[in-house]
Amino acid sequence: MARLFKMEMEFHSEVEPLKQKMETNPNYSHKIAYKTLDPTNLGFIEVKTLDNFLKRNKVKGVTLEDNAAVIRRLDLDNDGKLRFEEFEKGIAS
DSSP, rough: OHHHHHHHHHHHHHHHHHHHHHOTTTOHHHHHHHHHOOTTTOBBHHHHHHHHHHHHTTOOOOOOHHHHHHHHOOOTOOOOBBBBHHHHHHHOO
């Protein structure tokens, strides 16, 4: 359990500066980022939606299980769908 918490802290230490850098970019917007992930305006992002986004952007080596883990990490109401409010909270520094 201690190893798991240590890994979570290391992950946070790695990701937090990236979030802060993204938020300070004048061209960045949570809404635009979300619309990019949800191009059909479903109002939510599912595992397959995230997978399609990554494939369109030629990101290799990411499995459906990896995508599911991202959705689970940000999905506050545990419905398997990432709505804008959850996305915004999860991406914010």
